[in-house]
Every structure is written in structure tokens, then in C-alpha cells.
Amino acid sequence: MxxxxxxxxxxxxxxxxxxxxxxxxxxxxxxxxxxxxxxxxxxxxxxxxxxxxxxxxxxxxxxxxxxxxxxxxxxxxxxxxxxxxxxxxxxxxxxxxxxxxxxxxxxxxxxxxxxxxxxxxxxxxxxxxxxxxxxxxxxxxxxxxxxxxxxxxxxxxxxxxxxxxxxxxxxxxxxxxxxxxxxxxxxxxxxxxxxxxxxxxxxxxxxxxxxxxxxxxxxxxxxxxxxxxxxxxxxxxxxxxxxxxxxxxxxxxxxxRQAPEYLANPFDAMLHSMLAIKDLPNEHKQKWQQLFNHYVFADDVDLASHVAEPAQGILADIDELTARKIRQLLLQKLNR
Missing domain, CATH: 2.60.120.10 (Jelly Rolls)
Known part of the structure; x- marks a missing residue:
């Protein structure tokens, strides 16, 4: 050892x-x-x-x-x-x-x-x-x-x-x-x-x-x-x-987990990302990395204030209702 x-x-x-x-x-x-x-x-x-x-x-x-x-x-x-x-x-x-x-x-x-x-x-x-x-x-x-x-x-x-x-x-x-x-x-x-x-x-x-x-x-x-x-x-x-x-x-x-129960498992998101992104051309992967940084990883990015509140949808802070909407959207896309 x-x-x-x-x-x-x-x-x-x-x-x-x-x-x-x-x-x-x-x-x-x-x-x-x-x-x-x-x-x-x-x-x-x-x-x-x-x-x-x-x-x-x-x-x-x-x-x-x-x-x-x-x-x-x-x-x-x-x-x-x-x-x-x-x-x-x-x-x-x-x-x-x-x-x-x-x-x-x-x-x-x-x-x-x-x-x-x-x-x-x-x-x-x-x-x-x-x-x-x-x-x-x-x-x-x-x-x-x-x-x-x-x-x-x-x-x-x-x-x-x-x-x-x-x-x-x-x-x-x-x-x-x-x-x-x-x-x-x-x-x-x-x-x-x-x-x-x-x-x-x-x-x-x-x-x-x-x-x-x-x-x-x-x-x-x-x-x-x-x-x-x-x-x-x-x-x-x-x-x-x-x-x-x-x-x-x-x-x-x-x-x-230091997160509400209604949030999804990040491992599942990683698997989906492997399916969708892993084998793309490098140029495409780099662009998706920029989008991930914007929508997911950058805490200092304001995603929603420039959008009228009724239309913010899943750009707003995620609560239990928003989490359900995201799951529903995912299911619709995965079932196509």
C-alpha cells in the first residue's frame, strides 16, 4: 500500500x-x-x-x-x-x-x-x-x-x-x-x-x-x-x-443531498449528455459546452429577468412545479 x-x-x-x-x-x-x-x-x-x-x-x-x-x-x-x-x-x-x-x-x-x-x-x-x-x-x-x-x-x-x-x-x-x-x-x-x-x-x-x-x-x-x-x-x-x-x-x-427532493439525479443528466453530446464533432461539443456553462454552471448569469414573467417558464428559479414541467418536457422528447 x-x-x-x-x-x-x-x-x-x-x-x-x-x-x-x-x-x-x-x-x-x-x-x-x-x-x-x-x-x-x-x-x-x-x-x-x-x-x-x-x-x-x-x-x-x-x-x-x-x-x-x-x-x-x-x-x-x-x-x-x-x-x-x-x-x-x-x-x-x-x-x-x-x-x-x-x-x-x-x-x-x-x-x-x-x-x-x-x-x-x-x-x-x-x-x-x-x-x-x-x-x-x-x-x-x-x-x-x-x-x-x-x-x-x-x-x-x-x-x-x-x-x-x-x-x-x-x-x-x-x-x-x-x-x-x-x-x-x-x-x-x-x-x-x-x-x-x-x-x-x-x-x-x-x-x-x-x-x-x-x-x-x-x-x-x-x-x-x-x-x-x-x-x-x-x-x-x-x-x-x-x-x-x-x-x-x-x-x-x-x-x-444538499438540494430539494424534487430535483433530479445529476448522474442521469450525465448519461443523457453522453448519449446526446459525447460523439459529436469537437466543434459542436465546444459550442454545447458554452451553452451548458450559460444555462447550468454559471451562477452569475441572469437567465430570466429580460423575459416577461409569465413567459419565463423553466428559465426561472426551479421550484417543485417547475421541476415537474421539466420532467414532462423531457418525457415528451425522449418518447419521440
Whole structure:
């Protein structure tokens, strides 16, 4: 593994209002001790078994997906050698069953990797958020649970801001800014290990012959290892590789977009732009880039004041009604 710069840190005790504090952040930040008072964390500080037993007391039998990977892959959830499939298996499961399987593997060495991926906390462990509370934003927020033993999740980005809280075990986060996308050799957009496109580079053993530009990315990497009670804020669109290294690990994620719910997903707009613009002649692409800058990216451009108000339409500020009009217009054009 290459050396990375440390991620900036602060102590939770220095934060007066977490919602206000997070709303002001634009760079990754480790917050030590943010969840130290959670019962789940206090159990984890005693032992992996205590942490597992605590969560088992809240778990239910609601259907979930679990994932397993043979020990030979050392917990790296990825594609198979020829990209015809994945190197792990998916299972119809429930959290109680997952925890029972993990209990049997806690004392084993060289065990297969097993984890339950991002699942709404209150769906699979009702009452967890009440007993282990944290309020991070006034925006709509998805709280999800990750449970497993050792695992390595390839570098990817999320469309939303992310506060990840380690509730048991240890996790190492390795981050890179969005502008390193060209140096990360990103895989397919539509066939992915877990929904998000991933870097094909194995951060623990990078192949510089196959991925020479990754050497440039290394200079921009930041990394931190978190223990029970620690949290990390990862801004939207920052690349992050995550390794869980303990026999039993629990991560609680809070995801939110700093935008109203009626706005669309920017990733969908990017896909449509690939379809419509990517293979145009360069001269045309440059002109469309100018139009995108005018209508989308330039905050200081006044789009509507020179138009009579009744006729401004979607040039005006976007509210819920305007968002519906844009969706309707898109559907009409896509259905032609």
C-alpha cells in the first residue's frame, strides 16, 4: 500500500452544532469520538462478541441481501478475471442470519468474507436509531447499515454527502478528489459490483504497468483509520476506497443531498449528455459546452429577468412545479 497524506481531523467535543458544522464543510474530515456514547460503540469497545450480540438484540428477519467472497480474494469485492461476472456471491438473507454466520467466523483465521451491504437501519434493526441517535442535517437523510468481517470496497464516489460512523471494528478510508477521475481507470458505468462505477486499480497492490496514470493520483490521496465511535465526512463525488479490517465491523452511513427532493439525479443528466453530446464533432461539443456553462454552471448569469414573467417558464428559479414541467418536457422528447 502506498503512503497517503492524513485526512484533516477534529474532536467531536469541539463541535457545538453538528448540523451547522457539517453544512459548512467542503473537504473530507475525520471527527474523532462523534458516536462514542452509542450503546453499539460501547459494546464494541468491550469485544467483537459484545458488539455482535448488541446488534443481534435489535435485528429482525426482514429480507436483505448479503455478499460472500472466498478467502483467496482477501475480502476484495470486485470483478472476476475476464469481467464476465463478479468475484463474489449474492444471497437472499436476513440480518439475524448474517450475524449468526459472522459469530461463527469471529475466531477463524483466513475465513471467507461476508457482509450485508447498505441497508436502511430501521428496516433491518428497528430501534437502532433511537438507541444510537445522531442528527446530521435538515435535508432528507438516508441512514443505512453495513455489517461484516474483513472487506475491501473498491474506490467509488457517491452522489450524496456522506457521514460514515464506525460503530464496531476498524475501517480505513482512502480518498481522492473528483478531479482525479482520469487517473483512476474507472470501470463500466452500467455493470458495477454494487451500483456505483469503481476504479479498477487495486489500491493495496497497484499495477503501474497497466495503470500508469495512477502514480499521479497517489500524490492527491488522503487516508485515515477509524475505530469505534469515530466518523468521517466525505463530500459528494469524492472517490473513496474502504477497507474493514476487524473480525466484526459495523458502519452506519448518513447520506443526504444538499438540494430539494424534487430535483433530479445529476448522474442521469450525465448519461443523457453522453448519449446526446459525447460523439459529436469537437466543434459542436465546444459550442454545447458554452451553452451548458450559460444555462447550468454559471451562477452569475441572469437567465430570466429580460423575459416577461409569465413567459419565463423553466428559465426561472426551479421550484417543485417547475421541476415537474421539466420532467414532462423531457418525457415528451425522449418518447419521440
Amino acid at each position: 502506498f503512503a497517503a497524506a492524513p485526512i484533516k481531523e477534529c474532536q467531536a467535543s469541539s463541535i457545538a452544532d453538528l448540523k451547522v458544522f457539517l453544512a459548512e464543510q467542503t473537504e473530507p474530515l475525520v471527527i474523532r469520538g462523534l458516536c462514542v456514547d452509542w450503546p453499539q460503540v460501547m459494546a464494541a469497545k468491550q469485544s467483537s462478541k459484545n458488539a455482535l450480540d448488541y446488534l443481534l438484540g435489535l435485528a429482525n428477519n426482514a429480507p436483505v441481501r448479503s455478499f460472500s467472497s472466498q478467502a483467496i480474494h482477501q475480502g476484495r469485492y470486485f470483478y472476476n478475471a475476464d469481467f464476465s461476472g463478479l468475484n463474489f456471491s449474492q444471497h437472499a438473507d436476513n440480518l439475524v442470519s448474517v450475524l449468526q454466520k459472522l459469530a461463527r467466523s469471529i475466531t477463524q483465521t483466513d475465513s471467507d468474507s461476508l457482509y450485508m451491504g447498505s441497508t436502511a437501519v430501521e428496516y433491518c434493526a428497528p430501534g437502532f436509531s433511537v438507541k444510537n441517535p445522531l442528527t446530521v442535517t435538515d435535508y432528507n437523510c438516508l441512514t443505512s447499515l453495513w455489517v461484516g468481517n474483513h472487506s475491501q470496497i473498491a474506490a467509488h464516489y457517491d452522489n450524496a454527502d456522506n457521514l460514515a460512523c464506525v460503530a464496531a471494528g476498524k475501517r480505513t478510508f482512502t480518498l481522492l478528489p473528483t478531479d482525479q477521475v482520469n487517473n483512476l481507470y474507472v470501470g463500466p458505468l452500467e455493470f458495477t459490483p454494487a451500483g456505483q462505477a469503481v476504479s479498477l486499480v487495486d489500491f493495496n497492490n497497484p499495477d503501474f504497468n497497466r495503470f500508469p496514470r495512477f502514480k499521479e493520483a497517489i500524490a492527491k490521496t488522503q487516508s485515515a483509520t477509524l475505530g469505534p465511535g469515530d466518523a468521517i465526512y466525505i463530500p459528494a463525488l469524492w472517490w473513496h476506497q474502504v477497507s474493514a479490517t476487524s473480525p466484526f465491523n459495523v458502519l452506519v452511513n448518513y447520506w443526504w
